[in-house]
Amino acid sequence: MxxxxxxxxxxxxxxxxxxxxxxxxxxxPTTRPVDLSTPEQPRPPGPDVAPVPVPTGTSPEVAEYYYRMTEKPSSLESMTVDTPLELSVEQAVVSALENNRALVVEQFNPLIAGTFVDTERGVFDxxxxxxxxxxxxxxxxxxxxxxxxxxxxxxxxxxxxxxxxxLPTGxxxxxxxxxxxxxxxxxxxxxxxxxxxxxxxxxxxGGNLAANLAGIHRAQAAALASAYELRGFTENLVARVENAYWDYALATRQVEIFEESFALAQRQRDDIHTRIEVGQIAETEEVVANAELALRRQQLIDARNDREQARLSLLRLINPPSARGWDQDIRLSEKAVIPEVRLGSAEEHERLATRLRPDLNEARLQARRGELETVQTANGLLPxxxxxxxxxxxxxxxxxxxxxxxxxxxxxxxxxxxxxxLPVGNRAAKALDRRARAGYRQALHSIDNLQQLISLEVRTALLEVERSLQQIDASAARRILQEEVQRAETVRFRVGTATALDVARVQRDLLESRINEVEAIVNYRQALINLYLLDGTLLLRRGIDGPGAEEVLF
Structure with missing residues (x-):
């Protein structure tokens, strides 16, 4: 018995x-892979990129974005004191992903958030x-x-x-x-x-199964939201690194242009001095030449300072293993050339953004947490x-x-x-329920507002890409014309029909046009980076795999 x-x-x-x-x-929380509509022809494999095996079940639209760096630029070895850092865009990004200290700190958040899931599950152990x-x-x-x-x-x-x-059944x-x-x-x-x-x-x-499991589901949503937050941080970091790379490239090229301009001003000053000594032109022309030389010296000083600031900003982001630290020299291996891309329509980029933007997916998960909270508070209204x-x-x-x-x-x-x-009046539980429902409705309206802002940002970024692309041709045409004007004005000065001031003015215009041409190319590359950041495809286009690459269904 x-x-x-x-x-x-x-x-x-x-x-x-x-x-x-x-x-x-x-x-x-339910997610699904994003079905990308081909808004851009991705860069084909070249010397710095190689195809990576595509995960099973990936749609053809997504598969075309799966590229990664080869082993050659995947890391930066420690350098000797006098060795300049040879750096490509891919190497800069990889170095930042491996060594950026802010990213290292941020990577702990999903780990910490994941522990709360086990904490909630432990209630039923x-x-x-x-x-x-x-x-x-x-x-x-x-x-x-x-x-x-x-x-x-x-x-x-x-x-x-x-x-x-x-038990979860109460x-x-x-x-x-x-x-x-x-x-x-x-x-x-x-x-x-x-x-x-x-x-x-x-x-x-306490007898509602959904209410009793809401704590676990909320912790799961929070852990996934933390992964999307990390993805958003990583995307912003990659964008900042690439922008910093091209800022340094622009600053370096500007220094070269100003050095050439300064050397030209020195030669012209010496030529004017010689012509004054032989009596070909008046002595007043030397004052103009000296003033122009002083201006070019000022511009060169500012350009070198801008280059130094750009170098420090890039070093801070990539944090390479170097014995020189902040004094490490950087030598860029890529030139500011015009990339060949095929952009999609504004609607295509908007669809990508509504599915891939980490901040929007994170907002959906936060709203999901609010919905689960209403389930718990509704259960609290019962006796x-x-x-x-x-x-x-x-x-x-x-x-x-x-x-x-x-x-x-x-x-x-x-x-x-x-x-x-049953508490008399049950005011505390009713107040909690009203607060949870108001917060949930607020989260839904916030998602609608965020979607509208994202649509505006994407369309504005696409306009900037188109504008900067047109500026490349316009600035190149202006630079060619200014070179012709400068040659003509120099000839006029030699025959005595123009003054040194006239030559200085056209040379300033030529200098400005050369700077503008390089700026237009860099602005176009940075506009593309910003567009890819805003439509949520930057990591995919760079072949960087990580959590949060799927759309949150809500």
Missing amino acids: MRRFFGAITASLLALVMNGCLGVTLNS PTLFAEATLETYRQRSFNEVEGRLFSLDGDERTIVGGISQQ TELSLEIAQQGGTRDDIRANDEARAGLNLTQALLR RLDLFITLGKTGYARSFGESFTDLDGPGYNVSAGLAFE
Whole structure:
């Protein structure tokens, strides 16, 4: 009979555990791979890029973006003190991904967020418990017959052990085995053993499966949101690195142009000085030449300072392993050339942005968390009504340890009942529910507002790409014409029909046109980077794999 009783208790406990835990599917926030509409012809594999195997199930539109760097530019080795850093765009990006300290700090956030999922799951883990106590005592009593005090010595021993678990169904279970016994001078030893099953089932508040699992689902959404946040940070870092690379390229080229201009101004000053000495032109022309030379010196000083600032900014982002630290020289291996790309329509880039933008997907996950919170607060509006059942068998014996043999005897206990609780007015729960629902509606409106802002940003970025592309041709045409004007003005100066001031003016215009031409190319490359950042495809186009590359369905 004792075996049948323990078998029934164990079977009941296992059935409830299996039904309450293993039968519940803890769904993660739903995502799906993004089906890219070909807005741009990706750069084909070349000396610095190679195709990477495409994951199974990837759509053809996505597959064409899977390129990665080869092993050659994947890392930067430590350099000697006097070695300049040979750097391509791909190497700069890889170095930043490997060494940027801000990114290293940011990568801990998803790890930390993931621990909260296990914390929430731990609420439904079974718990083993055990307790043993030993108490000795001496009681003092007064004997009225004999008129004196006397003492009674005794001891009590209690051992309790078992397992308890809270199930997602709102069920609290515990199976325990206890033994209690003791001795006293005036009473014979009497031990008691008990085995029992305690069950409490929430019928209203706390009995909603979805509400009880909401904490796990919210933690999962928060962990996934942290992954999208990391992706957004990485995308911004890659964009900053590429922009910094081209800023340094522009600054370097500007220094070269200003050095050439300064050297030209020096030659013209010397030529004017020679012509003055032979009496070909007036002495006043030398003042103009000296003033122009001083201006070019000022411009060259500013250009070199801008280049130094751009170098430091790039070093801060890529943080290369170098013995020179901030003094490390950088030599760029790529020139400011015009990339050949085929852009899609504004609608195509908008569709990409609404599916891939990490901040939008993160906002959707935050709204999902708000929705789950409303499920919990709605459950909190209900009164508490719990059903509790206790089943137990009891055995008795004269000696400690033998009471378990009497568990198949007639001793037992069964109890059942209901417990009800409802705060008067329930104002706190109602306020929490109103707050959660208002926050959820606010999150939905924020998503709509963010989508509109993203659409505006993408369209503005696309306009900037088109404008900067047109400026390349316009600035090149202007530079060619200014070279012709400069040659003509120089000839006029040599024959005496123009002054040194006229030549200086056209040379300034030529200098400005040369700077503008290089700026137009760099602006176009940076406009493309900004467009890819805003439509959420920058990492895909650079072949950088990472979490958060899928659309959050909400």
